[in-house]
Amino acid sequence: MKLTMPLTSLLLLTFTSSAYAQMEPESQDVQVPPGRLFQKGFSLTPLNEKGWKITQRNPYQLMLNKPGKNPDEEFVIQALIMKLPPFKSSEALVQQVKHVQVNGINLTRVALLEYGLNRYMKAGKNCVRSHISAEEPAATRISLSSGKAEKIIAEAVSLTCAHPKNKQVGINVTYAYRHYPGKKDPAFQEKAAKLIDSLKFTGVSGI
Numbered sequence: 460m461k462l463t464m465p466l467t468s469l470l471l472l473t474f475t476s477s478a479y480a481q482m483e484p485e486s487q488d489v490q491v492p493p494g495r496l497f498q499k500g501f502s503l504t505p506l507n508e509k510g511w512k513i514t515q516r517n518p519y520q521l522m523l524n525k526p527g528k529n530p531d532e533e534f535v536i537q538a539l540i541m542k543l544p545p546f547k548s549s550e551a552l553v554q555q556v557k558h559v560q561v562n563g564i565n566l567t568r569v570a571l572l573e574y575g576l577n578r579y580m581k582a583g584k585n586c587v588r589s590h591i592s593a594e595e596p597a598a599t600r601i602s603l604s605s606g607k608a609e610k611i612i613a614e615a616v617s618l619t620c621a622h623p624k625n626k627q628v629g630i631n632v633t634y635a636y637r638h639y640p641g642k643k644d645p646a647f648q649e650k651a652a653k654l655i656d657s658l659k660f661t662g663v664s665g666i
């Protein structure tokens with residue numbers, strides 16, 4: 460398996476692996492309050508909000524979507540399991556994640572506004588948290604509220620962890636958000652933290 464990191468229109472900057480099957484389309488409302496969702500190697504709890512739907516899922520990957528209040532605004536939760544190359548230290552993992560993320564940003568399609576990355580000990584010994592914000596020049600829309608053409612901002616908070624029972628098994632959880640400039644959800648960072656802090660590791664048997 461090799462690591463790649465495609466940049467989607469929603470800026471879901473996550474590791475993907477061709478060794479795992481494609482996600483099956485699914486449409487399932489998430490109950491409020493939400494229950495814990497169990498996947499291969501990990502589990503998490505979605506945000507306690509109305510409107511979330513599980514749109515794609517298989518044992519290794521999970522995607523949830525929720526529309527925002529404004530046109531073209533959307534929230535996405537994505538979680539998946541992947542293979543990590545060997546690394547000798549937590550700092551080496553940080554550099555590995557940074558290398559893949561930075562190289563995965565197509566600067567001909569987006570204008571990078573902000574990028575930050577650091578170790579995240581709260582989630583585990585070998586975890587890296589990143590925050591990415593970019594402007595999508597090709598995604599200009601006519602805002603229904605202002606009647607003017609506005610660009611779209613795509614933002615993502617992502618957590619990548621090496622599984623404590625097998626360092627070559629990685630878990631990635633991403634909370635992504637697409638919105639107009641000046642109309643950002645003020646609780647975005649708080650919600651992202653709540654989501655990634657809900658991550659729990661389970662067994663790696665059969666992975």
